[in-house]
Amino acid sequence: MAKDMFLFWGSGSPPCWRVMIALEEKNLQGYQHKLLSFEKGEHKSNEVLDINPRGQLPAFRHGPNAINESVAACMYLEDQFKSQGNPLIPSDPAEKALAYQRSIEALTVHQKMVDIVTYNRRVPEAERHEAAVKRDKEGLGSEFGVWEGYLHKTGPYIAGKNFSMADVVFFPTLALAFRIGMKQEKFPKLSSYHNFLKERPSIKATWPQHWLQNPPTFDPLKDV
Structure with a gap:
């Protein structure tokens, strides 16, 4: 297959x-x-x-x-491949609803991060509008704060007690955010979640090799 x-x-x-x-x-x-x-x-x-x-x-x-x-x-x-490997969508209706919701909702935080990264890469520092940059970073910080709250309510995974599609979608965005400067100490629940999930076999097997080999050279989220 x-x-x-x-x-x-x-x-x-x-x-x-x-x-x-x-x-x-x-x-x-x-x-x-x-x-x-x-x-x-x-x-x-x-x-x-x-x-x-x-x-x-x-x-x-x-x-x-x-x-x-x-x-x-x-x-x-x-x-x-429903019957193969690990189920990513729960069978329980309430858990299924939450997994679907968080899977799609994770695209919001991803786009907020992409907007900041793209702006930093494409716009020379002298031409940047600092008020807009500050507003975007505050918005991203608030968005990650929402996800911090989710873990307080429904952890240890992002949509409840089991690993699901929501984690598949959300985790890579969080890992990149920490990689490019976001401070783990500002988001203790997200930090614990990140450190816990990065040991999961599927995530270890697919961890970006250049992250292991090279330190980050770009930190646009250091003020988030």
Whole structure:
């Protein structure tokens, strides 16, 4: 089954990482994959565009089916391989509702982080509007504060007592946020969650290799 799958991915990209975690959780090791460089523009190559006309990663194919939105790919894998590996969507209606809610809601915090990172990369420091930067960072801090509160109420996982799709979607964003400067001491519950989950086999197996090899060189979230 996994041999019919192909994933184009970029190291450290939360959307790519989500799909890789889901593949591990569903015991779909052995899929074909190719690591591409964002810096070299390899995600705009014809081989990616053939699968994803937007030229974005991840670009994922299972047989004739192309699924390029990361959460959709994760949901697809859970649906197609329900009885294999670890269940990512609970059977209990209340738990299922919360897992779906948090899975989609996690895209909000991810986008808030992406907006800050993109602005820092593309806009020269002399041209930045500090009031807007400050407002965006405060907004991201408040958003992570919401997730800190979720763990207080429903931990140890982000949608309750069991690992679920919500963790697959949310964790890579949190890990990147801590990687690029967000202070763990400001969010003790999220910090504990991060340190707990990074030991999970599916996450250890897919941890970005360049994170292990190189210290971060970019810290746009140091004031969040």
